[in-house]
Amino acid sequence: MISFIIYKFIVCVVVFGLSLGVAAYATLWERKFAAFLQDRVGPDKAGWHGILQPLADGGKMFFKEEIIPNVSNRFLFILGPSLFMMTALMTGSVIPWGADFTMDGKVYSAQITDINIGVLYLFGVVSVGVYGIMIGGWASNNKFALLGAIRASSQMISYEIAMGISVIALVITSGGTLSLREIVGQQDAGVANIVWQPLGFLIFFVCALAETNRAPFDLPECESELVGGYHTEYSSMKLGLFLFAEYINMFISSAIMSSFYFGGFNFPFAAELYSAMGLEAGSFWITLIGFGALFTKIFMFICVFMWVRWTLPRFRYDQLMNLGWKILIPLSLLNLAITVVVEFFRGNLHF
Amino acid sequence: MAIQLTNRSKVVSNKVQTPMEKLYLPAIVKGMLITFSHLFKKTPTVRYPDQLRSRAGIYRGQHVLKRDENGAERCTACGMCAVACPAEAITMENGERKKGEEHLYREEKYATKYEINMLRCIFCGLCEEACPKEAIFLTDRIVDAEYERDTFIYGKDKLVEKIDKRIDVSIRETKEVAEFKKIPGLKHNELFDSSKQLKKGKH
Secondary structure (H helix, E strand, O other), X not given: OHXXXXXXXXXXXXXXXXXXXXXXXXXXHHHHHHHHHOOOOOOOOOOHHHOOXXXXXXXXXXXXXXXXXXXXXXXXXXXXXXXXXXXXXXXXXXXXXXXXXXXXXXXXXXXXXXXXXXXXXXXXXXXXXXXXXXXXXXHOOOHHHHHHHHHHHHHHHHHHXXXXXHHHHHHHHOOOOOOHHHHHHHOOOOOOHHHOOHHHHHHHHHHHHHHOOOOOOOHHHOHHHHOOHHHOOOOHHHHHHHHHHHHXXXXXXXXXXXXXXOOOOOOOOHHHHHHHHOOOOXXXXXXXXXXXXXXXXXXXXXXXXXXXXXXXXOOOHHHHXXXXXXXXXXXXXXXXXXXXXXXXXXXXXXX | OOOXXXXXXXXXXXXXXXXXXXXXXXXXXXXXXXXXXXXXXXXXXOOOOOOOOOOOOOOOOOEEEOEXXXXXXXXXXXXXXHHHXXXXXXXXXXXXOOOOOOOOEOOOEEEEEEEEEOOOOOOOOHHHHHOOOOOEEEOOOOOOOOOOOHHHEEOHHHHEOOOOOOOOOOOOOOHHHHHHHHOHHHOOOHHXXXXXXXXXXXX
């Protein structure tokens, strides 16, 4: 029992560190990638090719003057970014990072917890995330921050519906399980879910862009209209937390998309590769290789996120609502209907 | 009908989007391919402090006050450069050379103070053209960035070349330049020749 707790503690710390580390280097990669897309060089002065830039940025954030407006609600003002950061980090707990491995006859799973309502948990935590923005924006007592917060919450609520419906279709395809581990496990031998759910994936991807407040849906922090949006009044590391949590969200949603639609830590011809390398089932190396495969997918998704950001201009607010309510929700319902019919004839649907 | 000034104006069309256009996806993919193609393009960046863009040989940058081959300052504080300067950036004070200073100053009169305000200077090179003693030259060095305005006023400490660190201005100190300065029609020095001015005063 003690060893179990120690092991889970280690996994927690690793996932926590991983989320922060990946988010930190995603900020650097974002700047680099933007530079490449725009024929620039990007940050390259801090260390080799700017490899220490995230540390410099973080250090700068910590040493900045911290301003809490007099008219703001002090408690809520501090709670906002904390909540946003906390929810961003919490989502990582149900993602299966690799296959189980056996050590000294004991089976360890490379996942913090495999709850059987993992998908539901994810949606619950993600929808709490909007409270961070809402509270932060409201507590600032600033009209721009409040407008940004209202935009963020209405946008997130609108897009969560389409996202949820597209995930229902996915759950039906995966045989009705809500556990992420089982969803990933089902893509083990067969094909990835993207083959059965291309439309569902597209809807999920667009909604993920909106949920993470990334361009072209970054209206909550739209600097041309709202100064800084919900974080207008924030400074120092509180602002850093808001900006940083966005990158953690991006990392986690990339991980979720990889797990849902692209087989997570599975990859084509994995079994053949393992037997060719002489690895037995339950070997730690299999977990590591699977983790590498998952990470490659996550990296690709993060690149696509950035690629989209540096290509598309921002939506207008009414266009955003039109897209969400009039296009994505009907489309996701259509996708759900088609999925049900297809799964019925595939024989996966039981009443 | 309004007067048409150019033929570049276009009639705005509010045509309804076709279903294909309404999908947006083809347009988005097209746009993303454009940005993707830029991933493989060479950056035109010049990494300035490490890498210098090539300049013309006669680039006019920071000034230098030359010394002669013995290491004595050439400048005699005649003030030609200050008069020629269209930006009025140059000021100087003169002094008389004392005995034993022959190795420091070439002629009996020299500049005790010589200042160029680099914020006023427009780097036109007229001072160099006006100088009868071949003392001031513009070089291809760039004036450093500073934080304070008064640090841009360069005195003799920054302008006069160091004895052991001579600055090469041979590209500007050519035979042609010397010949050019001798052309009577272009002898702008003459107007301020002290002896001639005295003559003018007799009229």
